[in-house]
Amino acid sequence: MPGNEGPGNKGTNSLVLAILAPASMILTAPASMFAMLMTYSDDGSSSRRWVTPLVLFSLPVLFASLALRLALPALKVSPRKSANWTAAAVALCICGLIFALALGPALANLGLF
Known part of the structure; x- marks a missing residue:
């Protein structure tokens, strides 16, 4: 039985997880x-200003990191301009946005931003 050759649907799966990342903020917003x-x-x-951003971005960053883990191998193995490669590239853009949004409050709490 052959091993895991080729990217399979990693690009599409990473895109689904990347879309779930900002959508999951709807779930974490009331908790935050x-x-x-x-x-x-x-x-x-407050002496615990870090709690609210941690609760708000906990689930989106989890989905974004899983999408990132799937998108990088899909970009390496897929032929350029294929549907799998395009989906992985779009997923990386969405993941970058989520990480940048989560980094803002983290840097603000440290006093660097």
């Missing part, structure tokens, strides 16, 4: 609002 209510005081200060 609840986390904000529980961690911030009435005057607006």
Whole structure:
């Protein structure tokens, strides 16, 4: 029985996971609002400012990292301009957007942004 030769549907699968990443923010948004209510005081200060972005981006970053793990081998093995290669490239663009969105609050909490 042959091994895992070729990319298979890794490009398409990575695109599906990459689309699920921003869509999963709909699920984590209410939980992050609840986390904000529980961690911030009435005057607006908090020693745990990192909790809300962590809750908001936990599921999207998980989906984006899984999509990234599938997209990179699909880009290496697939012929350029094939449907699999294009889907993997689009997935990488969406993953980059998700990682950039998650990096903003992380850098802001560190005082670098």
